[in-house]
Amino acid sequence: MGIIAGNSLPTKIVASLSVALYGMFLAIIIPQAKKDRIVGVLVVVSFLLSYICKDIPISSGTRTILLTIIISMVAAIIKPRKKEENV
Numbered sequence: 843m844g845i846i847a848g849n850s851l852p853t854k855i856v857a858s859l860s861v862a863l864y865g866m867f868l869a870i871i872i873p874q875a876k877k878d879r880i881v882g883v884l885v886v887v888s889f890l891l892s893y894i895c896k897d898i899p900i901s902s903g904t905r906t907i908l909l910t911i912i913i914s915m916v917a918a919i920i921k922p923r924k925k926e927e928n929v
Contacts, residue, residue, distance in 0.1 A: 880921050888913055 848856055875882035891909055898905055 880917070884913060884917050 851859075871881075871885055875885050888909065891913065892906070895905055895909065900908075
């Protein structure tokens with residue numbers, strides 16, 4: 843369905859939808875970063891590491907997945923969730 847819809851839409855709209863994806867991502871991150879300082883720090887660290895690792899000779903998708911796993915693991919080790927938060 844997505845391929846059919848994407849092929850039926852004008853090119854400008856399809857290009858703007860890719861920008862909308864980044865907007866949705868920010869809409870998810872910003873409120874959480876405002877509530878929890880650790881999340882805000884992790885977002886900034888993620889941006890920096892993504893920029894630093896941009897020249898690694900692997901695909902951008904693989905790089906994003908690896909950085910997500912590594913940053914999540916480090917965050918879980920440094921600041922594990924408390925027992926009562928796991929509900």
